[in-house]
Amino acid sequence: MAVLCENVEQFSAGVNGAFDYVICGGGTAGLVVAARLTEDPDVTVGVLEAGQNRMDDPLVNTPAAAMQMLSHPDYDWMVESIPQKGNLNRTHAVPRGRMLGGSSAQNWTLYTRGSDSDFDNWAALVGDRSWSADNFRAYFLKHQTLEPIGTSISEEDKEFMPFQREFHGKEGPIHTSFDNWHLPFGTEFLRAYHNTARREVMPLDPWSGDHLGFYSTLATVNSSTGTRSYAASAYLQPNLDRPNLKVLTKATVSKIILDQKGGTSTARAVEFLHGSKQHVVQANKEVILSCGVVQSPQSLELSGIGDSNVLRQADVSCLVNLPAVGENLQDHPGTVISWTLSPNTKTMDQLADPAALVAAQEEYMSAHSGILTSVTSSMGFLPSRELVSETELQHTIDIIRSLPNKTPFQAQQREQIINLLRSPKHASVHFVMCPATLNLSEEAVKDQKMSSVLRIRVSNSVGRGSVHIQSADPLVQPTYDQAFFENEADVAVATAGLRFLDRVANGELKDKIKARIYPPPEVNLHDDKQANDYIHSLCISEYHPVGTCAMSQVVDGRLRVKGVSGLRVVDASVFPNHVSGNPMSAVYALAEKASDMIKEDSKVN
Ligand SMILES: Cc1cc2nc3c(=O)[nH]c(=O)nc-3n(C[C@H](O)[C@H](O)[C@H](O)COP(=O)(O)OP(=O)(O)OC[C@H]3O[C@@H](n4cnc5c(N)ncnc54)[C@H](O)[C@@H]3O)c2cc1C
Incomplete structure (x- = not known):
């Protein structure tokens, strides 16, 4: 069984359309969790990544070439902020890596x-x-x-x-x-x-x-x-022979499907787009959201988890009212x-x-x-x-x-x-x-x-911005306000x-x-x-956004989404506060800790 799948049929083959864990986003944190969970050969993991595999790409691999990936649609989500009041109403490009390895493939290292x-x-x-x-x-x-x-x-x-x-x-x-x-x-x-x-x-x-x-x-x-x-070369490449790990690229998660019974919400499956078609993959144990600071809150909101007012305006039914989703955005202005x-x-x-x-x-x-x-x-x-x-x-x-x-x-x-x-x-x-x-x-x-x-x-910084959906369409960029200065x-x-x-x-x-x-x-x-x-x-970002699914507000200390079973967020969005210095090492450490917590909780349950 190939780990890197070219189509949905390959991805689903042998697992009957259901993995133990489905990881949304094969970026910095997502690939750490995928590698650690599949150390146990009895655990199956499926990763859905919107971008492509660029492990052989010289722009990714050559450290000094990183600038050339900025604002390039093959590598970058090309998010743009709303006009910044603290910066003469200018808008800012907000680069985010869109490929296996996510922003660790695009960053300054x-x-x-x-x-x-x-x-x-x-x-x-x-x-x-x-x-x-x-x-x-x-x-x-x-x-x-x-x-x-x-x-x-x-x-x-x-x-x-x-x-x-x-x-x-x-x-x-x-x-x-x-x-x-x-x-x-x-x-x-x-x-x-x-x-x-x-x-x-x-x-x-x-x-x-x-x-x-x-x-x-x-x-x-x-x-x-x-x-x-980076995450793809270090955590995925050495594990490409694991039969219990599958990765589907060019697969955009559109929502997490919640099972609502007896007043509880449980994440059971993930809906995603591949090519022009919509597909669903089941998660027997958990769904892990690792789409990063912009798209993790977006995915929660598209799934009906968030502030009921925000969801109503975007025409999404509110299943779990969690007003802190998408708030608390922090960067290093x-x-x-x-x-x-x-x-x-x-x-x-x-x-x-x-x-x-x-x-x-x-x-x-x-x-x-x-x-x-x-x-x-x-x-x-x-x-x-x-x-x-x-x-x-x-x-x-x-x-x-x-x-x-x-x-x-x-x-x-x-x-x-x-x-x-x-x-x-x-x-x-x-x-x-x-x-x-x-x-x-x-x-x-x-x-x-x-x-x-x-x-x-x-x-x-004291400034706090936000990321929120403006539409129920997963392909529409959310509103991004970094509240600089x-x-x-x-x-x-x-x-x-x-x-x-x-x-x-x-x-x-x-x-x-x-x-x-x-x-x-x-x-x-x-x-x-x-x-x-x-x-x-003249204000700039170093492209270090964090905090939009903050621990204690959106997820608990074990990174479980409040009010939903079987759903965690593992990426920079769960930082409750920013850290001094560049955040990548804390994202790797957090994903390593999350992997241990998921393994421990699986034994208890
Ligand atoms: C240009 C730039 C320079 C930086 N420089 C540094 C630096 O020098 N040092 C440092 O420490 N930090 C740096 N950072 C920050 C650091 O890289 C990030 O904080 C970190 O990589 C974020 O990891 P993450 O797992 O939260 O998100 P990401 O690594 O961005 O992973 C998210 C993944 O999810 C995928 N995804 C998103 N939405 C969907 C969807 N709907 N469906 C499927 N997949 C989806 C993305 O394509 C991506 O692969 C920089 C960032 C950038 C962009």
Whole structure:
């Protein structure tokens, strides 16, 4: 029996149209669960994935090619936000991977982990200590293999690659490595931030639960091949010979079919579209929804699970009234600061020169090395309170306290944000170096007017958006509102980050930097109004949405949908709160933990 099925007949053959578990969405989390559940040869799993198999695709496998998948319909769901009030009513592209591996096939591969305080806050919100940092940590090690540091890396560069073996996995499916290829000025920039922030010591290990400071991060790149390590290559490819696992691509889930008897709702089957036809597959034990932050709430609502008012407007009958579905959308709202660099300082912009690109491709093909294996790995985190005065901090807290709370959950989240802003240990502001520019004009490249962009992200924003269906048609995109910078508390945190980077540029990096491009040089960042206006005019996402089927609100601590039996959600949508840093590692860890919970519950039942 083929694992990767080409048609519905192959998918259903041998299982009589019913699997023990049907997983909707073969993305980052979905493929972890599929792999772990089918370790037991007596358990059958069917995965329905809307996208295609792209395991041999160079755009997926080459780390530096990720940008080319953005807004490309073969790879990306091409979701678009509604006009953002906090950003001059502009709309934003919201990329989401549409292929086996989901967004792990499309992302930038930066591998970070949240702070301990992030997961301790999860445990408090959910009322379940198993999500606390100490208890959850084992699942980060379980999914990861830390590869040895490259022999070509200089001692100077190694100084900014701190790690302790005990915080890393040795035999997990996802391979992580430090960039083998470094921009010559990367370490110099990191040192300048480190010195300006007056950090006395380097982080011990940024994956230990404390990632304050500046460092080169790991990437989910297999260093021996220079290729992306992601859910499909790591969790599916090695298991393609399992007879108890089947995956159907180009299969779009349209709804979960609920059996309603005696006042209880049970998920029994999944309806999906393949080609132009509608099909149904039965689940003997459970349906697992892993369609991601946009489509998991969409699928629940299409199935009649959600806020009755939202469902009525979309012409869907409400079977389970669960008003929190699609709410609590959080991202890492951010802004940028960028400069042209002094002549002959090379950045990734060099790839805009056709000859340099050809040389890079040749090196990549022949030796699996060079600039194309590289991601933008220099980054850092600082506590917000180190960047602002006591009066400024109190002002931000007062803004948060003045907000009306819609629910006790929201009140608790806001108290947590206040505590994180006050904490000298929490990574409230995230800085990411992107050594490239949008100015790729021939002239700019020829003159070596290369640029570097630094992105500033708010780790735990106050803003909360939503995702809701607007139609009963599964092919109509839901309304996506990320509520970027609608709250001035988030603007204040980002402003502090901008000012810090400007200070470094005018201080230790003065000789390296030629001119500021963004914010335009005439913007005075020390003037509150000018800084705020700039942030409202240029805000970006790092494409880290989470939280739309939040634990404790939509699902319980074991990820079971409230009010429905036999249905779980396992993906980034169940994060109750955002984490500081890029979320992929937490998604892998969550899916590993979910797999154990599903196995345990199956024994009990
Ligand atoms: C461009 C980009 C860059 C990023 N960079 C980073 C980074 O560097 N580091 C980091 O840590 N994080 C990064 N992220 C975020 C990270 O990749 C995601 O948080 C994570 O992969 C989400 O996993 P998931 O399982 O929740 O969803 P996904 O991985 O998106 O999986 C959802 C799957 O469900 C499928 N699906 C959806 N709807 C249906 C349907 N109706 N029927 C069938 N299948 C369906 C999708 O096609 C997809 O395969 C980035 C994300 C993007 C998009």
